[in-house]
Amino acid sequence: MLELAIGIILGCCALGAGVAMIAGIGPGIGEGNAVAKALEAIGRQPECRGTVTTTMLMGCVVAETTGLYALVIAILLIFVAPGRFVKILLENVK
Amino acid sequence: MTEPKKSFQAADIALLALTALPIAAGIALKVLLIPASEGIDIRGAFIFFTVRLPFAEIPVTESQINSWLVILTVLFACLYLTHGIRAGVKTRRQLAAEWVVEKCEGLVVENMGEYFAGFSPFIAAVMVLSALSSLLSLCGLFPPTSDLNVTAGWAILVFILITYYKMKCGPLNYLRTFTQPVPFLTPLNVISEVATPVSMAFRHFGNILSGTVISALVAAGLQGLSHIVLGWLPGKLGQFPLLQVGLPAALSIYFDLFSALLQAFIFAMLTMLYVAGAFDYDLYVKRREKKNKSATYGG
Numbered sequence: 001m002l003e004l005a006i007g008i009i010l011g012c013c014a015l016g017a018g019v020a021m022i023a024g025i026g027p028g029i030g031e032g033n034a035v036a037k038a039l040e041a042i043g044r045q046p047e048c049r050g051t052v053t054t055t056m057l058m059g060c061v062v063a064e065t066t067g068l069y070a071l072v073i074a075i076l077l078i079f080v081a082p083g084r085f086v087k088i089l090l091e092n093v094k
Numbered sequence: 095m096t097e098p099k100k101s102f103q104a105a106d107i108a109l110l111a112l113t114a115l116p117i118a119a120g121i122a123l124k125v126l127l128i129p130a131s132e133g134i135d136i137r138g139a140f141i142f143f144t145v146r147l148p149f150a151e152i153p154v155t156e157s158q159i160n161s162w163l164v165i166l167t168v169l170f171a172c173l174y175l176t177h178g179i180r181a182g183v184k185t186r187r188q189l190a191a192e193w194v195v196e197k198c199e200g201l202v203v204e205n206m207g208e209y210f211a212g213f214s215p216f217i218a219a220v221m222v223l224s225a226l227s228s229l230l231s232l233c234g235l236f237p238p239t240s241d242l243n244v245t246a247g248w249a250i251l252v253f254i255l256i257t258y259y260k261m262k263c264g265p266l267n268y269l270r271t272f273t274q275p276v277p278f279l280t281p282l283n284v285i286s287e288v289a290t291p292v293s294m295a296f297r298h299f300g301n302i303l304s305g306t307v308i309s310a311l312v313a314a315g316l317q318g319l320s321h322i323v324l325g326w327l328p329g330k331l332g333q334f335p336l337l338q339v340g341l342p343a344a345l346s347i348y349f350d351l352f353s354a355l356l357q358a359f360i361f362a363m364l365t366m367l368y369v370a371g372a373f374d375y376d377l378y379v380k381r382r383e384k385k386n387k388s389a390t391y392g393g
Contacts, residue, residue, distance in 0.1 A: 058367070061360050065293045068300040075303065079138075 002093065009085045017077040023070030030063040102178060109174040116163035116170075120235050123159065139241050157241035164226045164238070168219075194218070205363070206370035213369070220248065221362040228302050228354030232346075239357070240302040242295065249295035252365050256290065259373040263381060294364055301357050305349030313342050 038056035042049050128140050139155035175191040195214075198221075202214040224239060231237040238244045260268045272283045320337040327334075 054363075057356070057360065058363060061297065061364070065297065068293070068296050071300045071304055072296050075300075075307075 002089075005089055006086055009089065010082050013077045013082045013085070016081075017074040020070045020074045020077065024067050027064045027067035031060045034059050034063065106174065106177060109170055109177060112170040113167055113174060116166040117230075117233055117235075120160055120163045120230070121233060124156075124235060128156070139236055139238075155241070156236045157238040157244050160230055160235055161223075161227065161238045161244060164223060164230065167226065168222055202366060205366045207375070209373070209375055210366075210370055213366070217362050217366060220365060221358050224248075224298070224361050225355055225358035228357060229350065231302075231306065231350050231354075237302055237306075237354075239298055239354075240306055242299045245298040246291075246295040248298075248361070249291035252294060252368065253291035255365075255369050256372040259369055263374050263377045267377070290368060294361065298357050298361055301353055305353050309342065309345055309349055312345055313338060316341065 034056055038052050041052050045052075127142065139157040141153045141155050142159065143154055145152040145154060175187060175194075179188050179191065195218075198218040199211065199214045202217050203211050206213060227238045227244070229237075231240075257268075260271070272280050272287075274283070316337045317335065320335055321333075324331065324334055324336055
């Protein structure tokens with residue numbers, strides 16, 4: 001019975017990490033749009049290349065934040081959460 | 095043109111050697127103290143020893159040691175670059191040092207304005223520390239920036255600076271900004287205030303750590319694949335890492351070199367933008383004039 005419980009914990013942590021990374025779609029689309037528009041701007045005014053690139057990078061970075069939150073949650077779920085949950089389970093079983 | 099003195103050159107060579115020494119010391123520490131691992135190995139910083147104080151236990155980890163080694167490297171590199179610096183002399187080393195200082199001051203003044211020109215040493219320090227910390231992974235060492243504690247420490251420092259410059263226009267004005275534009279948004283404003291350092295810390299940490307994790311996974315996957323392809327060969331030939339040649343190096347160029355330098359630049363840029371954005375220069379000048387006026391007329 002205990003093995004089953006631990007298995008469920010491990011499996012659900014892995015599943016949760018995978019589901020959390022669905023959030024990677026949003027920043028991907030957003031950053032793609034930002035880069036496309038920046039390329040259009042550079043095509044129209046090649047002399048603004050430096051400024052446009054810097055501004056685009058900053059925008060990309062801010063758009064990336066949600067994706068990184070999801071990444072941190074996924075990393076916590078894979079590396080930290082299983083140990084914690086199994087510990088809690090074993091303490092409660094005793 | 096006078097001949098450079100012998101002692102002068104000796105000091106140069108000593109400083110250059112001292113610049114490379116911390117990295118070598120880090121590699122030696124890693125080889126001697128940290129046990130080798132088999133297969134996929136993704137773990138946090140190794141704890142060298144724990145300092146026991148009456149109120150707490152402070153673990154001294156790999157990330158702290160490596161941070162200090164990076165700090166020493168930067169210190170000796172700065173000493174080497176500025177050794178024997180003189181006005182009007184055009185040696186290659188002095189030009190390099192001047193280029194670094196000028197570029198950094200230009201960047202800071204361009205992004206933060208004249209008022210913050212004194213910030214350029216701090217920004218340069220943040221950028222170099224972050225870049226070199228991340229680049230340590232090229233030497234096979236644990237990059238301190240893939241430890242959340244390190245980046246969180248830097249982000250808290252930036253948060254203190256932001257709050258200080260917001261407070262500079264008066265604590266009451268600072269508190270009032272939380273109720274803008276409508277009072278019932280105050281909780282959201284508090285959350286967005288706290289989210290600034292959190293997102294800064296997570297961004298740097300997440301980017302470096304994800305690079306490490308993906309590199310480790312790809313290397314392990316390629317090992318399995320080349321075992322499938324060459325596993326039937328007898329003896330040592332079966333263990334030949336055929337597919338591990340090349341692709342991990344290309345990944346390393348992106349994750350270790352490009353991503354590390356980009357994250358250092360981004361951390362410094364965000365520091366500049368947040369600190370400069372926190373300070374309302376017009377309001378500050380107005381308040382100071384008012385204060386001066388009341389001081390002259392009142393006294």
